[in-house]
Every structure is written in C-alpha cells, then in structure tokens.
Amino acid sequence: MQEPTVYIVDDDADMRDSLGFLMTTVGLRVAIFASASEFLAAFAPKGPGCLVFDVRMPGMSGLDLYESLVARGEAMPVIFITAFADVPMAIRAMKSGAVEFVEKPFNRQDLLDRVLRAIQVDTQRRKLIADREAVRKRFQRLTKKERDVLELVLSGKPNKSISSSLEITPRAVEMRRANLMKKLEVTSLAELVRLKVGLDLAAEPPLNGRTMLS
Template sequence: MTKNKERASEHEHEPTVYVVDDDLDMRDSLQWLMRTVGLQVEVYPSASAFLEAFKPGGAGCLVFDVRMPGTSGLDLYEELVARGEGMPVIFMTAFADVPMAIRAMKSGAIEFVEKPFNRQALLDRVQRAIKNEVERLHLKADREAAQRRFRLLTDKEREVLALIKDGQPNKAISATLGITPRAVEMRRAGLMKKLEARNFAELLRLSIEAEAAVDA
C-alpha cells in the first residue's frame, strides 16, 4: 500500500485537498501550505496516479495543474465529472490563456489561478471550497435520508399527508377521504412517527427535502 493510500484510509472521513501537479517542488510546497492550517492533503505527480488512489464520496477540494505530461488537469477533471464526481476544483497554470480559462470554467472550476500565486489567497479559496462542499454533502445526506423515510409511508398515509400539506384540518381530511376522524388521526400519527417529525414545521421541511432529492 502506498503512503497516499495509507493516509486516505486513516483520514477517509476528513475533508481532503487533492493536489495533482507534475512539479515536485510545487507538490511539496502545496502540501506544506495546506498542512500549516491543519488541512488533510494528498499529492500526486500525475492524473493516473491520482485516479488509482482516489476514493470518491468524501468532502474536499481538487487542486489540479492544467498542463501536465499525458492527461492534463482539465482532462482529468472532465473525466471525474463524467463519472459523477462533483468535488470543487481549482486549476493552476503558469501559461494561462482565454480559451483554456473558458474551458476550465465550463468544466465546473470554481477558481482559475496563475502561477506564481498568493499563498494566502489560495488557502482562502481552498477553505471556502471545502466549507461549501461539506455543507452541500450534508444537505444531500439530509435529503436522501428524508426520501428514505418517505418510502416507508403507505398509500393511505400519503393521501393524508398530501391533504395535510394543503392545509386541511383533520375533519376536512375525514370528509375528503370518506373515513372517520379517528382513522385520520391514526394515519397522521403513523406518518409522523415514520418520518420522525415532531411537528407540522418539521413535516413540511422533510417534505421539501424529499422532493429536492427526487429532483436532484
């Protein structure tokens, strides 16, 4: 097992900065820089080395050099996007040009920096990207959890839920569905328990999260 793989295993739940640059001095410099502020960092000399070790699913930020022998940083990120990996990326280059910058932004880059760059400015960008990515993943997890809970509902409970969301009280729901108020109360209690909603506000929030997970 390589050192990078060992670090990945030990810190797989920590947000990680993944640096891919064919310049050894730049890799060492960026590794040191990220560690000065307590960031977990892994460095790779090529796209192939990165792809061999990378485990998707966690939070983090990609810092890719654009121009590298073999697969470029842009090609590498486009490959990750094609695989469904949406981690934020910051591209670095010593030879910027407009077409390259446009392609980088269209690929999903949040930043495009020219070497040499201000170290603190780069750190700020990386930390901001990680913060946003952590929040995005938490929101995604909440939505998926809400969707799993909604799958537990019976069709009858879903009927009641739809009318609750329309603002109908129990008596109106009873009349609409042709069931007793007691049956409405039982279905309402059942769906609230399954969704782990303590009140109407939580019920609405969970509904929104579940619907967002379907649309995502």
C-alpha cells in the same frame, strides 16, 4: 466523518511536492499525484476535501480530469492552477461548475484561503447531502396509505375531504396522519411542508460554493 483531504495533481515534481508541504504546514491532510491517471486509480474520497489540479499536464489535462470526475459523480470543489487562464478554458471550467482558478505565480496565503474555503464548502455540502439523505430515509419509512394521506395533506385538503377522496373513515385519516407525523419527526403541519419542499427543491446540491454562501 473523516478529516478533510487536499488532492494535489501536478506533473511538476517540485511544484506538487512544495504544494503538499505547504498544505501540511497548515494541518491539512494531502494526497499527491503525478498524473491524472494515477489520481483516478486511487481516488475514493471518504470525507470532505478539495482538489488542486494543474491545468496543463501531459496525457489528460486538469480540466479533462475534472470533467471525468463530474461524470462519475465524484466531484469536489476544485482549484485549478494555471499559467494560462484564457477565456475558452474558463468558460469550459464554469460549465462544469469548477470552483476556483489560481494563476501562477499565486499568492500562497490566497491559495490556502481558497483551499480552506473549498473544504468548508465541501464539508457543508456533504453535511447537507447527509441531512437530505436522512430526510429521504424518513419518507421512505412511510407506508403506501400514509403517503396517500401525506400527499393530500400537503395539497391543503382538510381531513373530511381526504376521508371522502380515499373512501376511508375520518378516524382512519387522523390515525394515519398522526403516524406519518411521528415517522417524519415533525410536530406541525408547517414543519412538514418545509421538510417536503426542501427535499423536492434540492434534488442535487449545488457545487458552487459562492452560490451556496451568498
């Protein structure tokens, strides 16, 4: 996986430049953009990262930019920098699952902490997504017959009942069950159940770091 990157979008040259400088001093990779359109044209994350957006910008605002990223399914943890943390804006931001608000003037250490935390969240999220993807791929390796057996196994049916429902021999059931356990890389029924439930529960990993961390 790539190094984490901080994406800064601010129309104020001094502000984005100084933020970029601040981030690099703690060893973060930064990418700086003067406007939303400039950012959208270049944004293609290969690894974990964090977005730092100025809310008020000419053209597309920070919130609009984030919403468009969510719509594209490319959302990352975001920290909005604003001078006007008014209520309607916050509500709107929460709906889109934004991470943090930092009100100017802000504490620099606090911002850095938030950025690092957001990167951590994104890293975990990305790991989680990667893990889940691996599990999904294991399930996809199963044949149609093995999947039928798996379904009945997970519903708690014994082998005898499975053989009668599928109209196959108990021996065949045993063979298929052993195969699928091997393909899914589990050794016990309990492990198999947990794997399947975990996959079904989190169809989409949550973005809110706090929810994840708590």
